[in-house]
Amino acid sequence: MRKITLLFIFFLGIYQAKAQETESRSIMPMSKLVFNYDAAGNQNQRFYCYDGNDCIVPDPPARITENESEDKTADLLENKFTIYPNPTKGAVSINWDISVKDIIQKIEIVGYHTPYYKEVSFRNTELNANIDLSREMQSIYIVQFTLKDQVITKKIIKL
16 A cells, blocks of 8 residues: 555656646747748747736848948949840940959850850950850850959850
8 A cells, every 4th residue: 555655756746847837838828939031031030928018029140241331342343344235145245334444354264064165355445345155055154354352254145
């Protein structure tokens, strides 16, 4: 009889410990889960409020890259170059803005799927260069602008 009583007390203790553990993990009646969304409708933050009345949601963490200013500069410089017509069946005109004419060192065209390489000749006094791709294969060609401190790439699709 004594063994049965000890077993009963033992299992009662385990049952109470499990009940307390379940209580501590349960959601409080006044709590709520809050979601924040960005302008495009993407969820950018989830926040659990223990007390639903005084819920202050912190601002989402800012996403800053190391080279944020360099990225912006590269984007600005990339917009200074235009290639048309693109896609093309023949001649292509490459134009650039007057603000970058003095920092262009070299312009190269490389075939993406083909063994094509050409260094484009240009004058610093002009703002364009013309290339004839009519005899080349249908493919994607990468135009690489080597500037004084960086490289900008654009692509040409040859039909």
